[in-house]
Amino acid sequence: MPFHNPFPSQLLAFEAAPATSFSFLVSYQQIATEEEELIGMAVVNIVKPPIGQSPNLQGRAPRRGSVVVRSSLQGAVVGNRTEWLTSCAVLSSKVAALAPHSTNGHLALAAAAASNGAVLDLDPVKTINGSARNLPAPLRIADLSPAPMHGSELRVAYQGMPGAYSEKASVKAYPGSDAIPCDQFEVAFQAVENWIADRAVLPVENSLGGSIHRNYDLLLRHRLHIVGEVQLPVHHCLLALPGVRKEDVTRVISHPQALAQCEHTLTRMAGLNAAREAFDDTAGAAEYVAANGLRDTAAIASSRAAELYGMEVLADGIQDDSGNVTRFVMLAREPIVPRMDLPFKTSIVFAHDKEGTSVLFKVLSAFAFRDISLTKIDSRPHRPIRLAADDAGSGTAPKQFEYMFYVDFQASLADPRVQNALAEVQEFTSFLRVLGSYPMDMTPMAAGVASSDSSSAYSSS
Ligand SMILES: O=C(O)C(=O)C[C@]1(C(=O)O)C=C[C@@H](O)C=C1
Structure with a gap:
């Protein structure tokens, strides 16, 4: 391998x-x-x-x-x-x-x-x-078989353990696929790059906690394409071993996003007086409590994690807002062909090496003048980010700049307005990359199936 x-x-x-x-x-x-x-x-x-x-x-x-x-x-x-x-x-x-x-x-x-x-x-x-x-490992006959092309054989990498919300998002994005747990976000990226998985499904933002910056950095460092998005209502539970009461709990462990999403509810919860501790993922936190027989520790995780790891639900629906939603993106080695007959979203990242705010103003104007709605704008401080190899060699790689800007807008790359806007943006910026153009998740939040990459046989729509 x-x-x-x-x-x-x-x-x-x-x-x-x-x-x-x-x-x-x-x-x-x-x-x-x-x-x-x-x-x-x-x-x-x-x-x-x-x-x-x-x-x-x-x-x-x-x-x-x-x-x-x-x-x-x-x-x-x-x-x-x-x-x-x-x-x-x-x-x-x-x-x-x-x-x-x-x-x-x-x-x-x-x-x-x-x-x-x-x-x-x-x-x-x-x-x-x-x-x-x-x-290089010698090729085996199994290596020559074509990549799986049917939903039931699609391998989808996600970060966390079975019972994590990312697993649920993977199943929503690609019903019938095999969800592959990965211990880190970076492993999920590598699993797709190395053909161990066909897709990765990773969280990028939450309605309460905001952007998951780690994945934005990884999107830039790797060469995968966003081919879809899926929005998942996140319903958190407080889990403990059978027989444990809130009063026994001195520590609550979970993914930092989950802890942040439940902060107020935990602080106000009668009978609970516990320190918070970060863990790699929600389901992993539940498994850790179960595997170590910890009677003084509770985990924030899904009800499915409770079932999988033999935990009891001490409190249900503990997120601070009932409309708590996490947005995940689906990543693939190849981009999909953008279409005009479906609601599409496009994600870009850019940087500029000029002082002041005028570049940002000009970039946003390029979209505003063409009536293209932005659904998200975020900035990340510049750090010495290792870019994907062909970005670094293209001559347009960023040199000195303060921020990377991430913009999502509601239009397809196939739309001439978008192509004109991006041509204009390229003139103002020192670095521009299209992360993907993909169908928007239009499903009502209660349930349903996401819009997925429409070019593939895995499409759930
Ligand atoms: O730990 C998990 O269960 C995850 O899937 C990760 C994650 C995240 O990274 O935001 C996903 C959804 C929830 O917002 C909380 C945690």
């Missing part, structure tokens, strides 16, 4: 074939010398046993570096698709958490599997004194 390792350790990516097996790439480190040194990477393959059979009955002889075990997760492994995905995510996060602290990565991976019940094949990739990591 053509990976470079941007992270110091841990889980790098998932490759999901949930019907039969589940693979992910994990790196682990030697910390015995107190210096964190990468000692290996492994492709870990969890094999799903046939229903009703235990793993060691399927004729897979345990090989060197493999373990065949039966224990607590076995029931989930042979259960339905959701349980299978959940157990893959839980098991892989445990392996990723365990491996870096070991002086023997193989043993650590094996031990993690043994404690969770699965057949685990370790296929180590040499990294010490060897350069296997940098050599």
